[in-house]
Amino acid sequence: MLDLQSIRKTFNPGTVNEVRALQGVDLTIDEGAFVVVLGMNGSGKSTLLNAVAGSFYLDSGAIRLSGNDVTRWPEHRRAKLIGRVFQNPFSGTAPNMSIAENFALAAGRGQPRGLGWALSKSLMAPLRDRIASLKMGLEGRLDNAIGSLSGGQRQALTLLMATWKKPRLLLLDEHTAALDPKSAEQVLALTREVIGRDTLTTLMVTHSMQQAVNLGDRIIMMHRGTVLHDIRGAEKKRLRAEDLIDRFDAVRRREQLDESAAEMLRASYL
């Protein structure tokens, strides 16, 4: 389904701000899998998602998505296959346009847009039903600007928009991290429902251990631009949040050891 072959990306190469964000990531994801990507800040987990979405081109490596080599496809072309929800609730919706108009844009994802009416009857009826099913009372406010809604409401709508046309791959980039706990819980429940209903192939970035344990059927732990652990199957089912924290602590200890060891060597030999 999704196949990443030793992908690499360095930002600002050759400068003081050089960041080796991805250092050879190999990853294959099966059709219908729900993969959670975990990692500390700067581990490259969001960069991995952006690489798949096409926000930048790779330095080397290849990305194949449902039979297409999309490595050199621009972002808007990949959007034909990919639905996305961003961390920032403001990123996924056009604030000054109405709820209905935002969905009209989502309904045309990846298709050539013509001179037909954006708000066609064939869109409005199912749209009203679907939004009513959110039970947020938004079905009567389809003509309101989406910017007047709360972050949680906007994020829920963004999720519906991303999956309005069934995407081959759904990318969720810490999509509940900027929400209050109650909204986050709502959006998470909706995420489960949407992914379960259509068995969407999903790549979800999070830094919440609890989410990683509760959701999905496979965990990828990223560290310094590489995949550190790949936990799946029965092992994933048994996994508890404490186990994940242990693994992170192990990484941290090893790094401290590396640094102090390096310091010791430097002190003795230089």
Place this chain on the structure above:
Amino acid sequence: MTLLLGALTIGLILSLLAMGVMISFRIFAIPDITTDGSITLGAAIAAVLLAGGTNPLLATAAGALGGAIAGAVTGILHTKFQINALLSGILVMTALYSVNLHVMGRSNVPLMQARTLASHGEEIGESLLGAKTLNVFGWSVATSDAALLLMALGAAVFAGAVLYLFFRTSIGTAMRATGDNPQMVRALGANVEGYIVLGLALSNGLVALSGALLAQYQGFADAQMGIGMVVWGLASVIIGEALTGSRSLGLTIIGAIMGSILFRLLVAIALRWGLNPNDLKLITALFVFAALVLPGLIAKIKKPSIA
């Protein structure tokens, strides 16, 4: 009365410019100074073709097309070559000054003898009514002036309606969203760069159409006629927003038309009261400055920050 009719007619013709500026400034948040060059380009192309005896409708359309190409060039400089939007506009405007002189062959093309939309309109008006003057609410009005006013009104209403309908289509909706949230539009599979190029072409096409009509109304095209026109357009858009108090699509378009007319009337009155025409651009710039700054200042005064 002639003065009032003249001001209304020019206001309506320039409302096409205002709608063009509305697209670039309000939808894409680009103060697109290509406007200054493309209004002259539209006038120049139309005037040269008309002086050569081309059908006025064709000549006007050719002028608009020229402006659309200029706008597309600005869009390509901005998106493909990643030049700052304002600088892209400045480059194209500067280049257009030479282009316009080449198109016209000199700095001024008179249209006194040419058959234009304006002269056709005057004739049609007079033949329909069969009189040189008519009585409007007790005022004696030249039929030709009234006919031109109606034509300008028709052009403004038609352009406004087409624009409104366009912005409700799938392409038009995506174009509006491009200005609102480009990241989202990209994620939904639309080519943001393409929409910016298309939008600036549409904007400058309208501006050049306005220029082509203006040249026919005033009877000449001039290399200098575009100076400061983008600020004029901004003033119209801002007045329109104040009049309608709304950012909704339909009202913004109607507001741009009303703003253009009102601004032209204010200018006509000011000139009548003895404003030195040389001060006109200065006053216009000051007006736009005030309109941009005052709302923020008033809000600050009304709601003092908690100290």
